[in-house]
Amino acid sequence: xxxxxxxxxxxxxxxxxxxxxxxxxxxxxxxxxxxxxxxxxxxxxxxxxxxxxxxxxxxxxxxxxxxxxxxxxxxxxx
Numbered sequence: 001x002x003x004x005x006x007x008x009x010x011x012x013x014x015x016x017x018x019x020x021x022x023x024x025x026x027x028x029x030x031x032x033x034x035x036x037x038x039x040x041x042x043x044x045x046x047x048x049x050x051x052x053x054x055x056x057x058x059x060x061x062x063x064x065x066x067x068x069x070x071x072x073x074x075x076x077x078x
Contacts, residue, residue, distance in 0.1 A: 004059045005029045006070050007036075009045055011052040017070040018045045021056070029056050 005021040019036070023029040033056060037046050048054070059067055 003029075005056050006059075006062075006067070007033060008055045008057065009048075009052065010055050011049070015055070016045075017073050018054075020071070020074060020076060026056065026058065029058075 002022050002024055005023060005026075007018045007021055009016045009018050021029050021032045023032055033054065040046050046054075
């Protein structure tokens with residue numbers, strides 16, 4: 001069964017949600033991230049500066065409130 005994951009870009013100044021990934025498991029989500037990085041390498045969200053990293057969080061590992069807030073930021077509905 002597929003799970004839903006949020007992709008965040010984290011930096012010393014805070015964290016920004018980039019996209020929602022649907023994947024079978026975390027390994028599959030990481031493969032999706034590698035695909036996104038390869039096919040969107042020119043986009044600022046996938047270019048990392050000093051102290052920045054990308055983080056993938058499964059829906060069940062964050063609060064429902066944080067999940068909903070991220071979907072609002074992405075302009076998605078539950």
